[in-house]
Amino acid sequence: MLRLINARLGASGEVGRIASITIEDGLVREIRWGESADTTPSDVDLRGCWLFPGLFDLHTHLRDFEESAKETIHTAAGAAAHGGYTSICAMPNTQPPIDTPERLEHLLLKAEKEPIHIYAIGALTQGRAGRRLTEMGLMQAKGAIAFSDDGDGVADAACMYHALQYARQLGSVIIAHEEDRGLSGQAPLAEGEVAYRLGMLGQPEVAETAMLARDLALVAQTGARLHVAHLSTATSVAMIRAAKRAGLPVTAEVTPHHLLLTEDACAGYAALAKVNPPLRTEADRAALWEGLRDGTIDAVATDHAPHTAAEKARGFIDAPFGAVGLETAFPLLFTYGVATGLLPLARLLDALTVAPARCLGLPFPGVQPGAPADLFLYDPKIESEVDPSTFLSRATNTPFAGWRCQGQVIATLCGGRMVYCQKDHAIAEALAQHLGEAGVSTARKAW
Numbered sequence: 179m180l181r182l183i184n185a186r187l188g189a190s191g192e193v194g195r196i197a198s199i200t201i202e203d204g205l206v207r208e209i210r211w212g213e214s215a216d217t218t219p220s221d222v223d224l225r226g227c228w229l230f231p232g233l234f235d236l237h238t239h240l241r242d243f244e245e246s247a248k249e250t251i252h253t254a255a256g257a258a259a260h261g262g263y264t265s266i267c268a269m270p271n272t273q274p275p276i277d278t279p280e281r282l283e284h285l286l287l288k289a290e291k292e293p294i295h296i297y298a299i300g301a302l303t304q305g306r307a308g309r310r311l312t313e314m315g316l317m318q319a320k321g322a323i324a325f326s327d328d329g330d331g332v333a334d335a336a337c338m339y340h341a342l343q344y345a346r347q348l349g350s351v352i353i354a355h356e357e358d359r360g361l362s363g364q365a366p367l368a369e370g371e372v373a374y375r376l377g378m379l380g381q382p383e384v385a386e387t388a389m390l391a392r393d394l395a396l397v398a399q400t401g402a403r404l405h406v407a408h409l410s411t412a413t414s415v416a417m418i419r420a421a422k423r424a425g426l427p428v429t430a431e432v433t434p435h436h437l438l439l440t441e442d443a444c445a446g447y448a449a450l451a452k453v454n455p456p457l458r459t460e461a462d463r464a465a466l467w468e469g470l471r472d473g474t475i476d477a478v479a480t481d482h483a484p485h486t487a488a489e490k491a492r493g494f495i496d497a498p499f500g501a502v503g504l505e506t507a508f509p510l511l512f513t514y515g516v517a518t519g520l521l522p523l524a525r526l527l528d529a530l531t532v533a534p535a536r537c538l539g540l541p542f543p544g545v546q547p548g549a550p551a552d553l554f555l556y557d558p559k560i561e562s563e564v565d566p567s568t569f570l571s572r573a574t575n576t577p578f579a580g581w582r583c584q585g586q587v588i589a590t591l592c593g594g595r596m597v598y599c600q601k602d603h604a605i606a607e608a609l610a611q612h613l614g615e616a617g618v619s620t621a622r623k624a625w
Contacts, residue, residue, distance in 0.1 A: 185229035204594035232264025232552035237479035257571035262554035277301035326353035342402035361385035412465030447494035454499035484573030509583035
């Protein structure tokens with residue numbers, strides 16, 4: 179048995195109250211409110227630290243298979259734990275794609291070896307080519323929690339229509355990458371002032387909104403559940419808001435980089451800021467924050483997209499789209515969202531835990547008696563800096579290197595096991611020692 183005392187708890191319905199939590203057999207057994215003056219040998223005093231529920235990412239690229247130089251399931255799990263995530267969802271655009279029951283089963287067998295929860299999203303179409311549907315029913319039976327061709331929009335409207343019909347029969351959800359390639363041209367940045375200054379054609383916002391309008395019309399026709407990935411425009415936010423008001427079963431996500439950066443980050447041909455959908459204007463960024471505040475946007479998803487340094491060094495036009503995000507999402511959003519007053523902490527926690535699970539129809543018990551002890555500790559007193567050399571991900575392609583953060587993840591528990599421990603932090607080391615002595619787990623000081 180382990181008791182975490184005097185923690186400042188951040189969980190649904192309770193944000194900021196001091197509490198003590200008893201963990202036994204991997205579960206939260208008891209929560210007692212108020213400070214605890216008396217300690218026992220089974221106690222770890224967390225005074226001055228926040229205790230949060232483990233985060234849930236519904237949009238992670240694990241690479242692996244033929245792209246293990248970028249990331250593996252193991253290194254992605256380590257990166258997740260380092261960032262406070264205890265649950266992640268694997269997108270299917272691997273090489274080869276997760277488009278058969280056999281490949282999905284293979285991924286999940288590898289994922290079972292990791293100490294965090296890893297869910298699998300199956301490809302929507304064969305080869306992710308947007309023409310013929312995969313065996314969605316068989317893939318669901320093997321464990322697929324949703325279906326997506328993320329990285330590509332489904333250009334064929336009839337294919338998307340039938341996919342939504344099938345998903346509704348299965349009681350599943352489709353995650354849509356809203357991009358009309360005919361309009362976007364796969365341009366490396368958004369249409370606008372920065373593209374003009376760099377002498378490039380850019381992706382117009384209608385490349386996103388035209389396909390989104392089509393898919394919302396198909397949802398209205400089929401009644402199927404649709405989750406819209408990585409919104410990037412103010413118009414898209416308004417469209418999702420209207421769809422929800424009309425009662426359509428639609429949810430949406432936004433990434434940290436679309437909340438925190440604009441097209442200006444691409445000035446100077448900065449390939450680390452090359453993402454898809456592209457970074458857009460300050461007005462778009464403000465609309466994304468507003469959509470997140472009012473619940474139009476349900477969840478924050480990292481869209482963790484690892485690439486090698488050599489790939490990102492190819493030059494702005496030839497470098498691949500994407501940035502890593504598992505290890506930076508919470509510190510950045512806590513610092514530049516919560517601490518600046520843009521977003522209440524309770525809303526941020528909901529968008530990183532309960533809401534993403536709900537988008538996929540999964541339970542999220544949070545921090546309550548009987549729930550798994552999936553938790554992370556955050557020390558807000560530490561002034562940290564985004565330093566890619568400390569990442570546990572195999573990739574370091576982040577546009578946030580050097581950004582200052584208020585606080586740091588110092589430990590992560592999943593099912594009561596310590597899956598990340600910040601070296602040389604007294605509280606984290608004390609927790610590691612207690613867990614080791616109690617026989618619950620051996621602390622991992624390095625992944």
